[in-house]
Amino acid sequence: MFVRRYLIPRFIQYILVIFVGITAVFFIPRLLPNDPVLRTISELRARGATLEPGAMDKIIADLTQMYGLEGSMLDQYGAFWARLLRGDLGVSFFQFPTPVSALIGTALPWTAGLLLTTTILAWVIGNVLGAFAGYYSASRWSQGIDAVAMVIRPMPYYIFAFALLLLFAYAIRWFPVSGGAKLGMQPSYSWPFIQSVLWHSFLPALSIVILGMAVWFQTMKLVVQSVVGESYVQYARLGGVTERKIVTRYVFRNALLPQITGLALSLGLIFSGALITEIVFSYPGLGTLLYRAIINGDYNLIMGITVFSIFAITTIVLIVDLLYPLFDPRIRYS
Amino acid sequence: MKRRLMVLLGLLVVASLVLSACAPAPGGGAPAAEEPAAEAPAAAEQPSSGLGDLPRNETLIADILTGRVGSPDDFNNWVGWKWRDRGMQNLANEPLWSVDFATGEIINGLASGDPVYNDDFTQVTIPLREGVTWSDGEPFTSADVVFTVETLMAHEGFGDNTFFVENVKSVSAPDEYTVAFELNQPNSRFHTKFLDRWGCTWIMPKHIWESVEDPVTFKFNPFVGTGPYKLHSFDPSGFWTIWEKRADWDKSPTGMMFGEPKPTYIVFQNFADEGAKILAQLTHQADVLGVSSDGLQAVLQQCDTCRAYRRDWPYVVNNDPAQTGITFNTAKAPYDSKDVRWALLLAIDIADYMGIAVDGTGALSPVHIPSLSNYPDDFIKPMIPWLEEFTLDIGNGETFQPFDVNASQRIVEYAKGRGHEVSDDPAELGNLFGYGWYKYAPDVAEKLLVKNGFSKNADGKWLLPDGTPWQIACLSGTQAVNHDFRNCAAAVQAWKRFGIDASQYPSEANSSLNATGDFDVSGNWPAQEPWGAGPDLYRVLDWWNSGYIKPLGETTSGHPSRWSSPEMDAVIEKLRNTDPTDYQAVVDVGIEGLKIAIEEMPGIPTYGYVGFVTWDEQYWTNWPGAENPYTQPYTHWGPFKYMTPFLEPTGAE
Numbered sequence: 001m002f003v004r005r006y007l008i009p010r011f012i013q014y015i016l017v018i019f020v021g022i023t024a025v026f027f028i029p030r031l032l033p034n035d036p037v038l039r040t041i042s043e044l045r046a047r048g049a050t051l052e053p054g055a056m057d058k059i060i061a062d063l064t065q066m067y068g069l070e071g072s073m074l075d076q077y078g079a080f081w082a083r084l085l086r087g088d089l090g091v092s093f094f095q096f097p098t099p100v101s102a103l104i105g106t107a108l109p110w111t112a113g114l115l116l117t118t119t120i121l122a123w124v125i126g127n128v129l130g131a132f133a134g135y136y137s138a139s140r141w142s143q144g145i146d147a148v149a150m151v152i153r154p155m156p157y158y159i160f161a162f163a164l165l166l167l168f169a170y171a172i173r174w175f176p177v178s179g180g181a182k183l184g185m186q187p188s189y190s191w192p193f194i195q196s197v198l199w200h201s202f203l204p205a206l207s208i209v210i211l212g213m214a215v216w217f218q219t220m221k222l223v224v225q226s227v228v229g230e231s232y233v234q235y236a237r238l239g240g241v242t243e244r245k246i247v248t249r250y251v252f253r254n255a256l257l258p259q260i261t262g263l264a265l266s267l268g269l270i271f272s273g274a275l276i277t278e279i280v281f282s283y284p285g286l287g288t289l290l291y292r293a294i295i296n297g298d299y300n301l302i303m304g305i306t307v308f309s310i311f312a313i314t315t316i317v318l319i320v321d322l323l324y325p326l327f328d329p330r331i332r333y334s
Numbered sequence: 335m336k337r338r339l340m341v342l343l344g345l346l347v348v349a350s351l352v353l354s355a356c357a358p359a360p361g362g363g364a365p366a367a368e369e370p371a372a373e374a375p376a377a378a379e380q381p382s383s384g385l386g387d388l389p390r391n392e393t394l395i396a397d398i399l400t401g402r403v404g405s406p407d408d409f410n411n412w413v414g415w416k417w418r419d420r421g422m423q424n425l426a427n428e429p430l431w432s433v434d435f436a437t438g439e440i441i442n443g444l445a446s447g448d449p450v451y452n453d454d455f456t457q458v459t460i461p462l463r464e465g466v467t468w469s470d471g472e473p474f475t476s477a478d479v480v481f482t483v484e485t486l487m488a489h490e491g492f493g494d495n496t497f498f499v500e501n502v503k504s505v506s507a508p509d510e511y512t513v514a515f516e517l518n519q520p521n522s523r524f525h526t527k528f529l530d531r532w533g534c535t536w537i538m539p540k541h542i543w544e545s546v547e548d549p550v551t552f553k554f555n556p557f558v559g560t561g562p563y564k565l566h567s568f569d570p571s572g573f574w575t576i577w578e579k580r581a582d583w584d585k586s587p588t589g590m591m592f593g594e595p596k597p598t599y600i601v602f603q604n605f606a607d608e609g610a611k612i613l614a615q616l617t618h619q620a621d622v623l624g625v626s627s628d629g630l631q632a633v634l635q636q637c638d639t640c641r642a643y644r645r646d647w648p649y650v651v652n653n654d655p656a657q658t659g660i661t662f663n664t665a666k667a668p669y670d671s672k673d674v675r676w677a678l679l680l681a682i683d684i685a686d687y688m689g690i691a692v693d694g695t696g697a698l699s700p701v702h703i704p705s706l707s708n709y710p711d712d713f714i715k716p717m718i719p720w721l722e723e724f725t726l727d728i729g730n731g732e733t734f735q736p737f738d739v740n741a742s743q744r745i746v747e748y749a750k751g752r753g754h755e756v757s758d759d760p761a762e763l764g765n766l767f768g769y770g771w772y773k774y775a776p777d778v779a780e781k782l783l784v785k786n787g788f789s790k791n792a793d794g795k796w797l798l799p800d801g802t803p804w805q806i807a808c809l810s811g812t813q814a815v816n817h818d819f820r821n822c823a824a825a826v827q828a829w830k831r832f833g834i835d836a837s838q839y840p841s842e843a844n845s846s847l848n849a850t851g852d853f854d855v856s857g858n859w860p861a862q863e864p865w866g867a868g869p870d871l872y873r874v875l876d877w878w879n880s881g882y883i884k885p886l887g888e889t890t891s892g893h894p895s896r897w898s899s900p901e902m903d904a905v906i907e908k909l910r911n912t913d914p915t916d917y918q919a920v921v922d923v924g925i926e927g928l929k930i931a932i933e934e935m936p937g938i939p940t941y942g943y944v945g946f947v948t949w950d951e952q953y954w955t956n957w958p959g960a961e962n963p964y965t966q967p968y969t970h971w972g973p974f975k976y977m978t979p980f981l982e983p984t985g986a987e
Contacts, residue, residue, distance in 0.1 A: 038849045095414075097550075169613060173617065179574075280610070288402065
């Protein structure tokens with residue numbers, strides 16, 4: 001019953017969303033006025049390269065062929081699916097002939113490592129604090145934390161991150177100004193390298209955790225305040241259920257449901273990178289890779305990153321959907 | 335369930351920490367240097383230095399102009415774009431010849447002298463420098479050059495394949511230090527393919543490439559060159575590349591010509607934005623930076639050990655070999671009329687224009703090459719008598735001489751009005767502000783337009799000859815710090831004041847629109863950039879060749895102005911038949927071409943490119959500033975390697 005009435009339709013929906021998403025990702029960059037071939041030639045010229053004007057037609061034809069941009073858009077679309085189904089995302093136009101998968105493979109661990117950690121940390125701390133602050137909303141400490149969150153939350157991320165950088169990397173000089181690890185250090189599983197990565201990622205992580213925490217804190221606090229006023233909580237209290245049980249089973253558990261959905265979406269978004277974090281802290285990752293791909297009209301790279309992101313978001317949402325009965329016993333797929 | 339959740343979350347956190355710790359694929363560094371600087375003396379490391387094990391006072395740190403390297407492990411510069419300014423062209427590679435725009439010299443690198451052409455330019459012989467070795471110790475000989483050309487001709491995937499296939503009939507090595515080319519057709523500028531002006535055809539080490547199965551996909555890692563530095567290591571994420579001085583630096587042309595480079599290590603690092611760059615320099619973690627004008631001010635105000643190219647106002651580097659200005663699309667009306675183009679020029683008050691564009695800091699040029707290097711002496715000053723006599727027919731039997739030899743003085747007055755201290759030395763003023771420009775003559779501009787059927791409406795706004803309002807959208811990129819944007823901004827103000835409905839049209843598709851002719855007026859350079867040294871203007875003039883022009887909508891092969899003329903074609907042909915090493919003959923033909931460009935004015939030359947560089951003197955001094963321009967000042971240009979022997983370490987810890 002579960003398989004036929006829920007799992008199969010849900011899986012078809014999952015495939016359909018991926019197909020529509022990837023199709024949109026194929027066509028939308030091609031509507032940009034940027035022609036990747038002309039952009040490449042222009043970049044080469046702008047950087048002083050001597051391109052023989054007499055050979056320009058040949059250069060354009062060669063680049064068009066190398067980039068796989070020959071034929072109609074439909075031809076290219078067919079070729080794209082044929083490649084994708086073989087697991088081939090093609091080569092980057094602007095970083096030719098580097099495969100898109102290699103570029104993503106280099107950037108992804110940095111992004112995933114930083115954002116997975118910080119997203120989860122911010123979610124856990126923000127929700128725990130928010131839950132208690134919501135339950136004990138009349139207390140002074142709750143109001144104090146709320147006031148701090150009110151100040152932090154509307155702060156533009158760029159300003160906040162840059163302020164941290166100025167304070168801890170320039171004024172106090174506890175942390176490095178930029179980078180993912182020390183200059184000259186090659187990636188390895190050695191403790192010095194891991195230590196260096198942790199040291200370099202501390203400020204970017206701190207900036208994301210603090211701002212993320214403020215958001216989760218405030219939403220959780222509001223949800224808890226709302227749940228506390230629900231009649232079933234009042235009945236439980238009148239019925240003599242212990243305070244501890246009311247807090248954990250009746251209030252926090254119910255308040256957590258929308259936050260779990262939020263966490264799933266946040267985890268999915270990890271795979272499109274954290275552009276501003278990467279810019280402020282010169283941190284390696286997918287964000288700047290995607291940004292430069294858009295600026296340069298690098299269709300294959302744009303598609304590669306977004307295909308990855310579409311897979312990640314839809315898959316995580318699917319998993320959360322399937323796991324939801326664990327969190328909310330009222331939901332039964334059968 | 336709570337316990338399971340907590341375990342799950344804990345596992346996720348641990349997994350993500352491990353992910354970032356082992357982030358890039360191991361083995362991404364240079365194979366020969368997996369343990370960076372293992373032998374290097376330990377530095378007195380400060381908590382925030384971030385320099386790993388390299389000794390800071392023996393290391394020079396510069397930023398990468400073209401940003402984070404997208405293909406860090408690929409050094410095959412013969413295919414596509416490989417971020418060659420990360421130390422490849424500027425430290426590790428030596429070309430046959432290099433342009434040094436600061437001195438106006440062409441420097442012999444792997445070549446030991448000028449190319450020698452036969453009378454009809456179908457044969458050329460190049461003498462090579464003796465005693466040079468590759469960074470792996472193998473000798474450099476003419477066999478490397480022959481191998482390079484033959485390899486490039488054999489594989490279509492190489493960027494230079496078309497050029498060599500079309501031009502080269504055969505290449506041979508008469509002896510170990512001579513290369514001889516037989517060409518398919520006369521080409522007196524064939525050798526410039528090997529002349530480094532921010533890129534050229536590099537020579538491959540035959541002993542490495544000859545055993546490569548597919549040279550197009552070969553990554554050439556580690557890079558082996560004939561420059562004074564060799565690859566030390568690189569970041570698999572593309573943020574930095576480190577180069578180490580060769581133990582046999584004296585076997586490189588740089589070492590032979592200028593002596594031992596001083597920095598032991600040179601790091602090219604990418605900073606994601608200007609804020610990060612400035613913070614790095616303020617904390618002495620970056621020695622050389624390319625910055626914006628605001629960034630320059632920020633560094634100079636807060637860093638006691640930092641300096642700019644000029645120690646005093648205007649601080650800027652104004653000898654970059656690019657002439658900025660305005661380009662007209664001459665394939666479109668009304669910009670197909672030279673009267674209209676001249677009218678738009680005469681509607682510009684250059685003092686105001688320069689104030690808006692660059693706060694008066696650029697050197698004016700009335701011709702389509704910048705006022706720098708040997709160009710003022712060879713071209714601009716000798717042309718002044720002709721410029722002063724140059725006359726426009728403005729209709730009704732009236733004429734007008736537009737040149738104003740004192741135009742630069744108006745910029746000086748502007749600068750003084752802004753409170754800047756400006757030298758009174760005429761030589762210094764010429765160097766800083768140029769040698770004249772054109773008069774501000776809106777009345778003459780009006781007569782030229784009326785002569786061509788333009789009129790004004792009751793509001794004083796200009797109408798096209800068909801009676802519709804004249805609107806100009808000046809196309810530029812979107813970055814306000816770039817000079818195409820700045821030129822458009824200044825021109826739009828001038829033309830608005832003149833009564834034209836002008837506006838700026840910033841677009842990310844700027845390059846595509848320029849190439850296909852989908853614009854009226856743009857902030858693109860009004861002429862192709864010259865070499866920046868030597869007398870030859872072939873690189874500038876040939877882009878106006880009528881053979882390169884395509885219909886609107888198709889990508890043009892020549893200059894985006896799509897302008898040409900039979901007279902210019904004749905000059906180009908004449909230049910092709912002039913020996914490039916005959917200095918005065920080349921200058922004379924170049925002047926002929928410049929005169930035609932002035933008469934026709936397909937684009938308005940305004941000021942030479944203005945750049946901003948900051949140098950920290952905490953660890954290194956004797957930078958090639960304006961007071962001692964022994965070489966060009968940038969670290970991203972090829973001759974940076976020629977700067978390294980002249981830098982002086984301070985010994986600071």
